[in-house]
Amino acid sequence: MMKKILSSLILLAWMQHGMAQSTAASNRTALFNGKDLSGWHQLGGQAKYAVINGMIVGTAVPHSANSFLVTNQQYDDFILDIDVKVDTGLNSGIQVRSESTPDYQNGRVHGYQVEVDPSARAWSGGIYDEARRGWLYPLELNPEAKKAFKNGQWNHYHIECIGNTIRVWVNNMPTANLVDDMTHKGFIGLQVHAVDEKHAGEKVYFKNIYIQTQHLRPRPYDHIFVVNLIPNNLSAQEIQNGVKLLWDGQTTHGWRGINLSHFPDHGWVIRDGVLTVLPSNGQEEGGGGDIITEQEYGAFDLQFQFKLTPGANSGVKYFVKEFYDTHGKSGIGLEYQLLDDQRHPDAKLGVNGNRTLSSLYDLIPRRNIAAAFKPIGEWNWGRIVVYPDGRVQHWLNGYLMLEYHRGDDAFKQLVFMSKYKNWQNFGLWPEGHILLQDHGNEVSFRSIKIRVLK
DSSP, rough: OHHHHHHHHHHHHHHHHHHHHHHHTTTOOOOOOOSSSSTEEEEEEEOOEETTTTTEEEEOOOOOOOOOEEEEOOOSSSEEEEEEOOTOOOOEEEEEEEOOOTTTOOOGEEEEEEOOOOOOOTTTTTTTEEETTTTEOGGGGGGGGEEETTTSSOOOEEEETTEEEEEETTTTTEEEEEOOOOOOOOOEEEOOBBBGGGGOOOHHHHEEEEEEOOSSOOOOOOOOOOOOOOOTTOOHHHHTTTTTESSSSSSTTEEEEOSSOOOSSSSEEEETTEEEOOOTTTTTTOOOOEEEESSSSSSEEEEEEEOOOOOEEEEEEEEEEOOOOTTTEEEEEEEEEEOOTTTTTGSSSSTTTOOOOOOTTBBBBOOOOOOGOOTTTTEEEEEEEEEETTTEEEEETTEEEEEEESSSSHHHHHHHHHHTTSSSSTTTOOOEEEOOOOOOOEEEEEEEEEEEEE
């Protein structure tokens, strides 16, 4: 009897799965008829697009800007399936919710691009903001997904643009999850990247291009890292992943002044979802002082957005303990440096640049990755990951800037040679507060989130 029940349940599940697939297939529309380029037009550069053996074939030409074959129609919410193959020397991409308007760089194509990257970097399936903000979801955030794309073979891309969320799969492996509200509608485009003489004539191939715009059913949650660019917001998948707001965007709940039982009554303001430390003539004394979390944390994944004013100095400290010093209050801990490297003299002090933006202050300099830096006055995205095994990472705008192991011999030697050498077990405490520093300069914070790691 039990076997019959199990068999019936399996058959029912199979039938429901088949019906769901059939329903999804019946709601799909072919964007490419396999014969000609009806419904598409070219923008940007002069790459050659042609229909050959039921495929759209893009051929790179030298001395041309990026080229795009784009749909005549625009789309807002949709699920797109497409197969792509590319020569190994040619970069490509799939534009979604993209635009070309006369008032933006003379009609230059811009918007979300799902990457096709056969290079050793292997960022296929990541999300790039073409001609606008640059990388939004580099695959350093999801390194396992670098294995998904197969060079020299056909690769299946599944792209969901539903509401504020863009999710990508390559060969059924989840590669990117972006939450952003900059553009909600636009065309779909097939890119042939600009090349030099060496790569002229290389090709990218597209086929089996289908779109679904009604009765959309997103795939189940997959637990990959989520990049959420909407301030002080948690997406459904972030919540599933265990991410929580460390600052609620409205109140002082969960925070207090260093060595205080309450939040400072001056020096910090909350306005329009932004937490700002006010300037105090460049002097630490006289301001509101540092603020810390009421709770202490051990292993965690901390995210925060910050905006510096010209010449500003600040920091985000972790594993912080409270001590009294000559000024009466002090929070001692490891520090993710926040600094205007060009204008503040601290950038040239220390050793080998270990006081620059995103460095482990006075201990480990960050890597010099040009694409990671945004101009002063713009919002930046910082991230500190402390793994249970003692590894620590500093990230800036999606790029890994440094990595070290808390407590190994190299770390202990760095501490011994630093100004922290007289603090017993500095940086090795199992838990500590998270601290936002008042260094006398105006600095703003938002989207402060944390996930406890186990």
